[in-house]
Amino acid sequence: MAxxxxxxAVLFVVPALALIAAFLVFPALWTxxxxxxxxxxxxxxAAAPQxxxxxxxxxxxxxxxxxxxxxxxxxxxGLSAVLGQNGxxxxxxxxxxxxxxxxxxxVNGLVLLSWILPGTVVVFLWQALLxxxxxxxxxxxxxPGAAWTLDHPLATIVVFNIWRGTAFSMLLYSAALDAVPTSxxxxxxxxxxxxxxxxxxxxxxxxxxHILTNTLLITLWTFNDFTPYMLTGGGPEHRSETLPVYVYxxxxxxxxxxxGSAISLIMLVINLVIALFYLRLLRRRGG
Amino acid sequence: MATIELAAxxxxxxxxxxxxxxxxxxxxxxxxxxxLGPSGCGKTTLLRTxxxxxxxxxxxxxIGEREVTRLAPGQRDVxxxxxxxxxxxxxxxxxxxxxxxxxxxxxxAARHEKARQTGDGLELAELMARRPAELSGGQQQRVALxxxxxxxxSAFLFDEPLSNLDARLRLxxxxxxKRLQRELGVTTIFVTHDQAEALAMADRxxxxxxxxxxxxxxxxxxxxRPANTFVANFIxxxxxxxxxxxxxxxxLLLAAGSLPAPSGLGARREVTVGIRPEYLDFSATAVPDxxxxxxxxxxxxxxSSLVTLETDGGPIGVVVPEExxxxxxxxxxxxxRPGRVLLYDNETGDLLPT
Ligand SMILES: Nc1ncnc2c1ncn2[C@@H]1O[C@H](COP(=O)(O)OP(=O)(O)OP(=O)(O)O)[C@@H](O)[C@H]1O
Ligand SMILES: [Mg+2]
Numbered sequence: 001m002a003x004x005x006x007x008x009a010v011l012f013v014v015p016a017l018a019l020i021a022a023f024l025v026f027p028a029l030w031t032x033x034x035x036x037x038x039x040x041x042x043x044x045x046a047a048a049p050q051x052x053x054x055x056x057x058x059x060x061x062x063x064x065x066x067x068x069x070x071x072x073x074x075x076x077x078g079l080s081a082v083l084g085q086n087g088x089x090x091x092x093x094x095x096x097x098x099x100x101x102x103x104x105x106x107v108n109g110l111v112l113l114s115w116i117l118p119g120t121v122v123v124f125l126w127q128a129l130l131x132x133x134x135x136x137x138x139x140x141x142x143x144p145g146a147a148w149t150l151d152h153p154l155a156t157i158v159v160f161n162i163w164r165g166t167a168f169s170m171l172l173y174s175a176a177l178d179a180v181p182t183s184x185x186x187x188x189x190x191x192x193x194x195x196x197x198x199x200x201x202x203x204x205x206x207x208x209x210h211i212l213t214n215t216l217l218i219t220l221w222t223f224n225d226f227t228p229y230m231l232t233g234g235g236p237e238h239r240s241e242t243l244p245v246y247v248y249x250x251x252x253x254x255x256x257x258x259x260g261s262a263i264s265l266i267m268l269v270i271n272l273v274i275a276l277f278y279l280r281l282l283r284r285r286g287g
Numbered sequence: 288m289a290t291i292e293l294a295a296x297x298x299x300x301x302x303x304x305x306x307x308x309x310x311x312x313x314x315x316x317x318x319x320x321x322x323l324g325p326s327g328c329g330k331t332t333l334l335r336t337x338x339x340x341x342x343x344x345x346x347x348x349x350i351g352e353r354e355v356t357r358l359a360p361g362q363r364d365v366x367x368x369x370x371x372x373x374x375x376x377x378x379x380x381x382x383x384x385x386x387x388x389x390x391x392x393x394x395x396a397a398r399h400e401k402a403r404q405t406g407d408g409l410e411l412a413e414l415m416a417r418r419p420a421e422l423s424g425g426q427q428q429r430v431a432l433x434x435x436x437x438x439x440x441s442a443f444l445f446d447e448p449l450s451n452l453d454a455r456l457r458l459x460x461x462x463x464x465k466r467l468q469r470e471l472g473v474t475t476i477f478v479t480h481d482q483a484e485a486l487a488m489a490d491r492x493x494x495x496x497x498x499x500x501x502x503x504x505x506x507x508x509x510x511x512r513p514a515n516t517f518v519a520n521f522i523x524x525x526x527x528x529x530x531x532x533x534x535x536x537x538x539l540l541l542a543a544g545s546l547p548a549p550s551g552l553g554a555r556r557e558v559t560v561g562i563r564p565e566y567l568d569f570s571a572t573a574v575p576d577x578x579x580x581x582x583x584x585x586x587x588x589x590x591s592s593l594v595t596l597e598t599d600g601g602p603i604g605v606v607v608p609e610e611x612x613x614x615x616x617x618x619x620x621x622x623x624r625p626g627r628v629l630l631y632d633n634e635t636g637d638l639l640p641t
Contacts, residue, residue, distance in 0.1 A: 183373035186340050191387040191438055192361030201386075205377040 028268070034261035041255035049258065056262035066263065068238055069246040073223060076158060076242050081222035084162035086215055089169025093177055096170075108170075115167035123230040126160055149232050153240035157228040165222065169214055176210035177203070209282060216278035220271055243267050289351025289441035289474055290316045291337065297345030298329075298336045306332035308498035309346065314491075316351075317472045319465065321485035324495035325521065330478040333495075334444050337476065339363050351441050366435035367444040370451065372427050374419035380406070380430050381415040387438035405437045406430075409467070425456045432464070436471065443468070443475040449484065461488055482522050486510060494518045512629065516559060516636040519629070525564045525593050528603050529631070530578075532560045539628075542600025543578035544620075546628060549641040558639065559631040564593060564604035566627035570620040571613055577620040578603055582613045596621055 004012070035056055039049035060066045092111065096104045114122070129136045130148045138146050149156050180203055188198040226244045228234075234241035234249055241249070243263070251260025291314040298307040306329040314320045322330045335341040337348060339360035347356045355363045366387070374383050381402055382389075388398035406415055409429045419427055428448060435443055448464070449457045465488050468475050479485050485492045486506040493503045494517075502514040513519035519527045532541045534556040539546045541560060552558075570577065580596030580603060592612050596603045596619055605621045613619050630639040 181371065181373065183369040183371055184375060186360070187367070187369065187373040188386075188390070189340070190338060190360045190363075190365065190367050191390045193390045194361075197390065201389075202375060205375075 031261045031264050031268075034258050035265050036262075037258040039256075039258035039261075041252075041257060043255075045258075052258070056259045057266070059259065060263050060266065065238060065241075066246065069241050069243050072154065072240065073242040075154060076161070076228070077219055077222045080158040080161035081165065081218040082215060084158065085165045085169045085218050085222075086211075088162060089166045089214075090173045092166065092170045093173035096174070097177060111167045111170055114163055115165065119227050119230065122164060123227065126231060130156065150236055153232045153236060157231060157240050157242075160228070160231055161222060161225065164227070165218060169218060172210060172214045173207070176207040180206050212278055212282045216275060216282075219274055219278075223271060223274070224267070289353075290314060291351075291442060291474060291476070292349045293337075293346065294348070295346035296333075296336065296343055296348055298332055298341055299344045300332075306498050307336060307343075310498075310500055311346075312493065312500065312503065314474060314476065317474055319468050319475050319477065319488060319490045321489035321492045322476060322478045322495060323482055323485040323492050323521075324480065326480060328495045329498040330480070330495060331446055332498075334367070334446055334476060334478050337442075338365055338367050338444050340367075364440050365442045365444055366438045366440040367446065368428075368431045368435050368448045370447045372419075372431040372448075372451075374427055374430055374434075376419055378418070379415065380411060380417050380419070380422070383419065383430055384411075384433045384437055386434060402433070402437055405433045409433045409436070424452050425460060428452065428460060429463075432467065436467070441474065443473050445475065445477045447478055447480070449479070450481070457484075464488065483524055486522070494521060510563075511627075512638065513561070514638050516561070516631050519561050519631070523563060523565075525588075525604055525606065528560075528562045528564065528567075530560045530562075530600055530603070531633075532558055532630075534558055539630075541578060543580055543596075543598035543603065544576075546576055546578070546623065549628075549630070552630070552639065552641075557633050559633055559636075561629040561631055562623050562627060564606045566624045567603075567605040567621040568624065569594060569605050569607040569611060569613065570622055571617065572620070574620050574622055577622045579618060579620045582615050582617050582619050585612060585615060594619070 003009075036051060036053055037049040038045050038052045038055070040046050092107065096107055099107070117125075132138070132145060132147045132150075135148075137148065138144055184202050184206075185198055188202050193201065224244055225242075226248065228240055228242055229245045229248060232240040234245040244267075247260050247263050247267070250263065251257050293310050293312045296307055296310045296312075297305070299305045308329075310333065322333060324330055332341060336343050337350075339355070339358060339362075343356055347354060349355060350363060350365065375386070378386070381399060384406055385393075385398040385402035388401060393401070403412075403415065406412060409432060411426070411429055411433060414422060414426060414430075419430065422430065428451070431448070445464075449460050452460055461484060477485075477489065486509070489506060491503060491505055492509050494501045494509060496517055502509055502518045504512075504514075509518065510522055513522055513527070516529060519529065530541050530543070532539045532546075534540075534548050534552045537548050537550070539548045539558075539560060546560070573579070578596070578598060580598030583595040583597045583602065585595075586593040587609075588606070591606050591608055594605045594607050594613060596605060603621055605619075607613070628641075630641055631637065632639055
């Protein structure tokens, strides 16, 4: 081995490994352990948790509320991240390249602002926007009394998440498009290729890796995003209860820590499957 | 195949830079035309304006009888080779070459057949399945050429296509490119800032400065009779000697000696004398009608040497054959060959008719 030598190399890596063990591996194992217990926040099961084996898992998988939550999460991720943030982010990045300086600065600034503001601030602003009585949106659309969060809870959190997260995709795609040399686009243009063709033949193959990486990241982030809870609380009637919200309501509000842990673990597995799927696609690049 | 005609063509960038300043020029059918000039003089801009990648802000442009000033690049029927070659990294050499045909919706088998033929002609037969990243610079350059050739355009536009090659490869690529152009007979505009390249390859050269053309002519004309001191300075691997002189009756008086003056100049006039080092002969003994000085630095150019004579009027370069190399510190005389002394107006810098 070149350079440090094994001994010193290990020494350098140990602190990082210790931190990972303490803050990632241990909680994961602890969750795994909790998942097989009937362990509540209060009552007799809090003092002496009962071993129930896979009981929590079978309970979850047969619970219609869990199935509803999975479907909602898929819809939420698919609509707001994979389609919404991805598409809008790319569109913004592509159009802003041709915009004049100050327009680009302004739009960039606004989009970034929605991304860097703290979640609580943002939710507060959105509540002011969507409020049934005197909300800005109702004033703008002239629809007094419309209860957006109650009548369209899923649409609300989808639009909210697109608004909130598009900046990341926009930045990533801006960088990706910058990496496509102008001479390549111009070569295609000179031979008579239109914008769509050029996009398909020249741009897309070059930014394929960026698209996959971006989609992977925003999928995972959106999947585990808890902010919708602050906007709709998962309601009404569980109609915006994505998996993280479901876990929170079950374990913290409902006090069933063991059950919550089991669902967390299922979420972890789903995350892993998603990540592996994208990584496989990525590895096939250029093949 | 087509003639290219520029009429008062103008390109001003939004920032106000006038990169092409009212150029009028006709490039003949099948001609190999070089645009030469120092960095920033507007060569690339002119080429891109002809291609349609930049919109002309004035004047007009026609390619083969067709007015194209307002046409989109794809409709002008020109092929351009960029300095970075612009090969698509995700396509094989074959697909890269076939790309223009793919846009024209030629069937797959037919376009691959055509691309193979073209590739064979450019010594690319073995490389068809590779990606651009797996090619040397010279091979990449030939792929870019093949892609331009396969499109069968009315004109080729080359923006410094040889500048990414090492010195040796550049020489062979020059020959190669010139032969290819001769065989295809396609009108070609070639941008370069390397005067040797332009002299070696072009049928005609336009020397540009700050968006304007300072001289158009054959390599022989541009080298032998530069139309002004700018061109005189720019062309030639060894810079031209430009020396102040006074015209009296039938003599040119220089600080380093006097030369016979051409007739019809009038008397008592200040001019600049221009003589290429290649057109001066060296003499170790005193001769009439020569410029004298002390031998300073001697630079070896291969089969000849560039001798710098230190004179009262500044240094004078003389090219001498290697066997006649003088010793440093000795006195020497530089004799201009007949008809090679050029006179430039001091005010305008233009060549005076002699
Ligand atoms: N997109 C642009 N916007 C504004 N000015 C430009 C632009 N492109 C070039 N210029 C300016 O126009 C002038 C001519 O540039 P151009 O690239 O045509 O020079 P060039 O002769 O090709 O030089 P080089 O030999 O260095 O490639 C320069 O002063 C340059 O700064
Ligand atoms: Mg240039």
